[in-house]
Amino acid sequence: MNTRKINGVRFEEMVRNGLHSLQAVEKELNSMNVFPVADGDTGTNMVTTLGNAISGARTNENLSEYLHSLSSGMLLGARGNSGVILSQIFKGISLELTRKAVANHVELRNAFIRGYRVAYESVIHPVEGTILTVAREGIDRTSKEMRNIRDIESLLACYLSHMEKTLQETPEMLPVLKEMGVVDSGGKGYIAIVQGMLDCLNGTVHETRETETALPAGNAPTGVTDLSNFNETSVFEEGYCMEFILQLLRHPEYDQQFSQADFIRSLNEKGESLVVVQSESRVKVHVHTKKPAEIISYAQKYGEFLTFKLENMQLQHNEYLQKQEEQPQPDNSTAETFVTPEADEPDVPAIRMPFAVIAAVNGKGNKKIFNDLGCKYVIECGNTMNASASDFLDMIRKANAEQTVILPGNGNLILAARQAADLSKAKVTVIPTKTIPESYFALAMDIPDSEDIGRRIEQMHEGMKGIDTLLVTVSARSFRHQELTINAHEWVAIYRGEPVAASAEPIEVISQALEQTEGIEDKESCIFFRGARGNELLQDAIETEIRKKYPLMDVTFMEGGQGVYDWMIGIF
Amino acid sequence: MKKFTIMADATCDLGEELQNEYGITVVPTHIMLPDGRDIPSFHKWEEISRDEFYNKLRANPDGYATSPPNVAEFVAAFKKIADQGEDILLLTISTGISGTYDFATQAKKEMAEEYPDTKIRIIDSLRFGPALGLLVMYAAQKRDEGLGLDDVADYIENNKNRIHQAGWLDDLSFVAKKGRMTHAKAFFGSLAGIKPIGEFDYNGLTTVIGKAKGAKAAYELLMKYIEKTIRDPQEQVIVVAHTNRPEQAEIYSRMIEEKFHPKAIMIREVFPMCGISIGPGLMAAYYAGNPISQGLVEERAILEACQQK
Numbered sequence: 008m009n010t011r012k013i014n015g016v017r018f019e020e021m022v023r024n025g026l027h028s029l030q031a032v033e034k035e036l037n038s039m040n041v042f043p044v045a046d047g048d049t050g051t052n053m054v055t056t057l058g059n060a061i062s063g064a065r066t067n068e069n070l071s072e073y074l075h076s077l078s079s080g081m082l083l084g085a086r087g088n089s090g091v092i093l094s095q096i097f098k099g100i101s102l103e104l105t106r107k108a109v110a111n112h113v114e115l116r117n118a119f120i121r122g123y124r125v126a127y128e129s130v131i132h133p134v135e136g137t138i139l140t141v142a143r144e145g146i147d148r149t150s151k152e153m154r155n156i157r158d159i160e161s162l163l164a165c166y167l168s169h170m171e172k173t174l175q176e177t178p179e180m181l182p183v184l185k186e187m188g189v190v191d192s193g194g195k196g197y198i199a200i201v202q203g204m205l206d207c208l209n210g211t212v213h214e215t216r217e218t219e220t221a222l223p224a225g226n227a228p229t230g231v232t233d234l235s236n237f238n239e240t241s242v243f244e245e246g247y248c249m250e251f252i253l254q255l256l257r258h259p260e261y262d263q264q265f266s267q268a269d270f271i272r273s274l275n276e277k278g279e280s281l282v283v284v285q286s287e288s289r290v291k292v293h294v295h296t297k298k299p300a301e302i303i304s305y306a307q308k309y310g311e312f313l314t315f316k317l318e319n320m321q322l323q324h325n326e327y328l329q330k331q332e333e334q335p336q337p338d339n340s341t342a343e344t345f346v347t348p349e350a351d352e353p354d355v356p357a358i359r360m361p362f363a364v365i366a367a368v369n370g371k372g373n374k375k376i377f378n379d380l381g382c383k384y385v386i387e388c389g390n391t392m393n394a395s396a397s398d399f400l401d402m403i404r405k406a407n408a409e410q411t412v413i414l415p416g417n418g419n420l421i422l423a424a425r426q427a428a429d430l431s432k433a434k435v436t437v438i439p440t441k442t443i444p445e446s447y448f449a450l451a452m453d454i455p456d457s458e459d460i461g462r463r464i465e466q467m468h469e470g471m472k473g474i475d476t477l478l479v480t481v482s483a484r485s486f487r488h489q490e491l492t493i494n495a496h497e498w499v500a501i502y503r504g505e506p507v508a509a510s511a512e513p514i515e516v517i518s519q520a521l522e523q524t525e526g527i528e529d530k531e532s533c534i535f536f537r538g539a540r541g542n543e544l545l546q547d548a549i550e551t552e553i554r555k556k557y558p559l560m561d562v563t564f565m566e567g568g569q570g571v572y573d574w575m576i577g578i579f
Numbered sequence: 580m581k582k583f584t585i586m587a588d589a590t591c592d593l594g595e596e597l598q599n600e601y602g603i604t605v606v607p608t609h610i611m612l613p614d615g616r617d618i619p620s621f622h623k624w625e626e627i628s629r630d631e632f633y634n635k636l637r638a639n640p641d642g643y644a645t646s647p648p649n650v651a652e653f654v655a656a657f658k659k660i661a662d663q664g665e666d667i668l669l670l671t672i673s674t675g676i677s678g679t680y681d682f683a684t685q686a687k688k689e690m691a692e693e694y695p696d697t698k699i700r701i702i703d704s705l706r707f708g709p710a711l712g713l714l715v716m717y718a719a720q721k722r723d724e725g726l727g728l729d730d731v732a733d734y735i736e737n738n739k740n741r742i743h744q745a746g747w748l749d750d751l752s753f754v755a756k757k758g759r760m761t762h763a764k765a766f767f768g769s770l771a772g773i774k775p776i777g778e779f780d781y782n783g784l785t786t787v788i789g790k791a792k793g794a795k796a797a798y799e800l801l802m803k804y805i806e807k808t809i810r811d812p813q814e815q816v817i818v819v820a821h822t823n824r825p826e827q828a829e830i831y832s833r834m835i836e837e838k839f840h841p842k843a844i845m846i847r848e849v850f851p852m853c854g855i856s857i858g859p860g861l862m863a864a865y866y867a868g869n870p871i872s873q874g875l876v877e878e879r880a881i882l883e884a885c886q887q888k
Contacts, residue, residue: 239646240677451773452790462883466790469886470773473792531793532772563771579772579792 009158012109015073021204026057028203039192049192052087059084069108074101089193091282091293099125112162119146136181141194145170163205236325245320246297255288256310265309363408367416372568380450390570392417399427410460411435414446442476444577477520479574536567536575583666583728589620589852590672591712601719606648606656608852613642620852633823633859643855647679653686666698672707675782700732706783708853709820710742710865740870745805746863747774753858789882803885808868812839817866820847822854824862
């Protein structure tokens with residue numbers, strides 16, 4: 008469709024769709040939110056801001072009237088840094104289109120420009136790498152291509168395309184984004200809104216969600232804040248996030264000489280991330296400060312608060328850090344071969360990480376063990392551990408790191424891993440682990456705190472050295488190997504590729520196999536990975552047996568879940 | 580010259596006997612137990628044994644918590660000494676870990692009106708646990724040599740960043756959860772025998788600067804590391820502290836004794852107020868050496884060099 012002009016009714020439809028498009032990514036935005044503080048609610052703030060505005064605005068065929076209504080509602084209903092800046096963008100749009108009953112693509116372009124200008128003016132210290140940059144570069148670059156743009160759809164499409172590009176560059180502009188491995192969440196949210204607006208014109212309507220109406224009374228973002236993350240031992244560095252609407256009062260008790268410029272200057276001395284918006288006699292303020300009392304008493308010189316919110320940002324920051332520990336994010340960890348792939352394919356991370364480890368394992372438990380050790384990219388293979396070079400290549404691409412390490416975890420996979428490393432354009436090192444226990448110890452020796460990637464790789468090589476693996480399983484058939492006779496359904500233990508012990512009893516076979524292990528008297532630690540068929544109830548007996556014969560040995564049990572071997576034992 | 584008392588908060592981990600021997604006054608911290616009780620920190624294994632405590636802690640890591648003395652408690656502690664007509668030199672746990680220093684400073688302000696003649700000097704030790712205890716012992720030593728409050732305080736200020744930690748932690752999850760570790764990219768996974776080597780950074784937070792495969796390799800590596808970082812070992816008292824690793828602590832002390840011949844070597848079991856944040860599995864030596872570099876750049880390089888065979 009080629010829309011030449013839009014009126015108030017059409018614009019309302021577009022922003023409604025924009026809201027639904029934004030709601031679809033609300034959770035994702037919350038998880039990406041790191042600047043100015045990792046308080047995890049950009050998504051919710053933007054949804055609430057836009058949602059409140061739309062529900063409060065009066066439908067009007069006249070574009071200018073509708074925008075005025077929408078924008079006033081948004082200014083007063085804005086939440087959080089991102090919400091306030093969004094409301095400023097719409098204020099600019101509304102100002103530019105004053106007295107226009109309809110707008111064409113040129114006028115809309117002008118409105119987007121005015122939008123970012125007003126937004127920049129409202130933020131005392133504008134930071135590049137945020138929604139501001141995305142909105143600005145998006146429309147400035149689009150402006151240069153106006154010759155090829157003849158309708159609203161092309162304007163929005165061009166705007167979106169340029170904004171996407173800028174969004175990908177935001178980690179280069181704002182170091183904290185790069186550190187966290189995300190792009191700017193506010194920018195991404197704005198893009199979602201504009202996308203929804205374009206989709207509306209193209210006939211794609213996003214599904215609604217119930218919560219389009221005003222925020223529930225607690226002002227709480229989705230989810231209850233865990234207060235235990237700020238206690239007597241906490242250090243208060245982040246300060247408070249304070250938001251209020253101050254109603255200037257004509258009563259002679261109050262100072263009648265309110266000057267927005269002076270007000271801003273004063274507040275700037277008392278806090279940071281300041282956004283001040285005045286709408287006639289109401290002043291909306293968003294500020295971060297460690298000394299809220301100073302700002303409160305200053306503001307009360309001129310009037311009283313209509314609304315007030317004060318939040319402890321250290322609590323949010325600590326909670327965010329806590330969540331980071333619990334869930335390695337973003338969760339791009341799965342690629343499964345020979346198992347039905349999961350419905351949601353993980354995306355390539357937005358920016359390049361300096362280092363990533365890929366490991367091939369068998370067993371859900373083993374995958375978790377490796378995830379817990381910090382390995383995000385685990386290839387979960389079938390029982391025959393038959394991952395191909397292209398499986399590894401897929402993972403290398405997904406990891407998108409400057410230096411990647413592969414732990415094949417099986418003698419048969421080393422070639423495939425090396426092939427993938429050769430074929431890939433990325434820097435890939437294969438640490439030739441022949442068994443999963445070897446991979447485990449390689450990973451356990453990594454020093455994630457170190458910035459020296461070379462050293463980390465050396466440590467992982469060190470980890471693999473000197474590890475002996477015993478594989479214990481039940482034999483499907485009888486056979487002979489040298490002096491050893493193994494009967495069908497008997498336990499057999501394999502060491503360095505050969506069966507070395509057989510017995511009707513599992514504990515017996517483990518004990519015999521250990522005796523055959525080179526240098527067992529001097530070994531310090533053994534770790535048992537229990538397979539899907541391994542019997543957990545045997546663990547105590549195994550431990551007792553080992554302590555009896557090898558008192559210096561440390562024994563650990565882990566739930567590996569592998570298919571073939573009841574027990575994989577790693578020893579050093 | 581006016582007499583002064585050396586004071587420390589309970590994270591100095593000095594037992595009752597040592598407190599008496601060195602003449603240290605300890606301000607107790609709070610320990611929160613799983614059953615909800617709030618008890619003052621204790622410095623003697625009386626009601627509960629060391630093994631029992633660390634086993635319980637391991638079974639229920641989130642059930643225990645600690646908190647510092649509050650302002651009023653500091654004021655009370657100060658008053659007691661001031662009433663005896665003495666000045667106070669207080670060493671607190673690192674500001675990088677706790678707000679204790681701020682509480683103490685506030686308490687000092689509140690003392691000023693009522694006790695204008697009592698001098699109170701507070702030092703941010705930049706350390707915690709047995710390392711803080713070591714600094715306190717040094718302070719006591721200097722006081723016994725006849726130095727006045729300011730001289731002792733200056734000495735501690737100038738030397739506090741020279742206290743090293745060389746040892747291992749079996750389970751990093753405790754220090755990570757309680758915020759006593761840098762970049763808590765700590766693995767919550769078990770490390771099955773791999774020993775993370777922990778040193779202090781400038782602010783006294785534990786940082787893993789290397790790893791060793793097994794206790795044997797760890798001892799060897801640590802001895803080399805201590806050699807490269809210690810100063811005047813024969814003039815020092817070295818502390819080997821542990822949380823429920825007595826046999827290893829014995830072995831380690833003997834090795835240190837044989838190699839470095841320090842003036843004295845003390846084995847100590849870490850008490851709960853620090854133990855809760857460290858967890859079972861600490862086995863480390865605390866000693867005075869070269870000043871710790873920013874970002875542990877030098878220390879990492881030294882450890883790496885020690886690992887090359």
